[in-house]
Amino acid sequence: MINIKYIRTFYPHWGEHSGIHQFIRHLPPQKFRCEEKTVPMGCSSLMGRKFDSLFARAVKSRKMKAYRLSDAREESLTFFQSVTNKYDIIHFLDGEHGIMFLPGLLKKMRWVKSKPLLIGMFHQPPHILEELINPDIIRQLDYVSVVAPNQVDYFAQHMPRERIRAILHGIAADHFQPAESNASTDRLRCIAGGVWLRDYKAIFETARLMQGEQGVEFHLIASDLEKPADLDNVFIHRGITDEEYMRLFRESDVLFMPMEAATANNVILEGIACGLPVVSSELSSVRAYLPGKEAVLVKNNEPLVFANILRDLLKNPEKRTEMGKHALLRAKQLSWPNIAEQYDDFYTEILAGR
Template sequence: MKVLLLNSSIQHFGRYSGYDRMFDFLKKDIELIYNDKQPGWVRRKLINRKLWPTYNQSKYGPYHFYNKYVEEYLAFNKALRRNPDVIHFSFAEDSLGYFSDVRSKLPGTIKLVGSIHQPPSWWKMTNKNIQTLKCLDALIVLSREAKKYFDSYLPDKVHFLPHGVNTEFFVPASSKESSSTFNCLFVGNWLRDFAFFVETVHRLNATYSNIVFNIVYPHQPEPTHPLFQLIRYDNINWHRNISDEQLLHLYQQADVLFLPLLNSTGNNALLEAASCCLPVITTQCGGVNDYFPDELIYAIKKNDVQEAMDIFGYLLRPENKGHIAAKSEQLGKLLREKLDFKVVADKLHSLYTSL
């Protein structure tokens, strides 16, 4: 089986993180054909003469930029030459537009599959054109909430296939560095509840003197960003442009991942931390419960800072250390069994062959 993949690598993801890493674990009977990225300037000028007059971002919605339109055009022509069995848009939110107009020009034997990562609330807020998805033969969503929402638009075509994690790389440390401080880790940018995080940090610093915060954030916070308020504290360590190994070390040496969210489907940081058997505090929202049972994480209600403070108080008490570790190990075991990339890739393989 041949699969033409239109992937969207995200700059701050490394070799082991992100949705596109799942394709590395597909069975060997799948021949992956990667799409061409941007052409050279001479060919680009020729393509622009044809494509630019037809490009209409208002039709395809925000985040579908012209460079994606060009990549789709290149993929369409490659599909005509290579005749794949499946064309998979790994981030259909921003890479599917042109194909919705030219679907009828493809051989009927070629099936179109799209994966979307944003929660229904994002689609409503951005007024993204869902009609572009109707050219797909299968739509993959990363939460049951999203499946329920899109079922009404694409009946019998929507499949909940969970996000996964590389459990061979994201593993617990063989030994942990001894420290008198409590190491709290925050990772990422998209759909994080920064205001809640910062308010909780204020409260924690006013209550405890032994907490250190490690923040992995890909940008320099602007003065208007909530994170900028943390400039007043000396117990904040900032990390960006770090290697995969440095990120792994941060997970392994942390005492907790504190990741308040505005919404979620599948979340890389939650999966990676849990795979490292790190206790997780996060928000009850979106698809969190599709991945993590309530009894194995520390779930907080939106905007409930006191609940977060109570959980930190529990985690900081030495007599709870054994129970906390056992709970985290059970969560790590669950991920290895059900959400390892190999397991998720097998489910994707089954979907391909069913079309």
């Protein structure tokens, strides 16, 4: 039996079926014993205000900008569990947040005969990783896992490539399902969601170019977003339930979501699982997830190009239907059981080679 501890950050905006941790439940229970610890995002006291202040300064000096006191508490607990040989692997699912002291401490404890392998998973694109993480700490990990190929070269600057594993993010394809009705012939309802690295400026400019065109609407799921007052074809949805989220996707005709940068993206994955054709940005990471006929990807997020693509999809519902079929096939390829098999292989391989 392989014992693994997973440490992940709690993101309150995720739905029940969203997030990288979904693969854990698909690992074979006869082979893996999995413990999952969720750490709240943000600060909480460790040992009183004075100690917390000193500790916060120490954290700042180590240049892991997303690390918080709540992460320190969990790392401390995990350290004591590590030296008692409780785990074979400790996998930090949000490496930008959760890793600071544990890798270095375990390296120094040479008298501990059997230490767990430490894996850090990272989600941000390279230019953001440059600002968030300390390469000296990352080098002390046994392995790094990433969710997009564009992250590999960044980490290869700091550690051998054989210690880096790219496994694409998955999707709950058994939960996110398309509507039963066929593509509408007289409307084009576009959907997008989230905030991080989305290019809403491009969406708004595209919506402005298409304002007054009958049947074209832009529905955006984003709590902190304000639309321009002059755009009556844009609708913002805030604080919705999982059921309302699913309904919006099933009532839509295309996922239109330009990105400023990207690695994995839950909204794109959930969109293709709902059978939506995708119009997005020509980025290597987006192309890794959408390599075929399920998407039209545009360089430089040109609003006029986007508008013309959407007009074409409005006039050609059969094209939307065909793209949607390819989207469903891609979603099945990225379903969590398939992704879990890759993690199974990864864990088995690294434990065999230790």
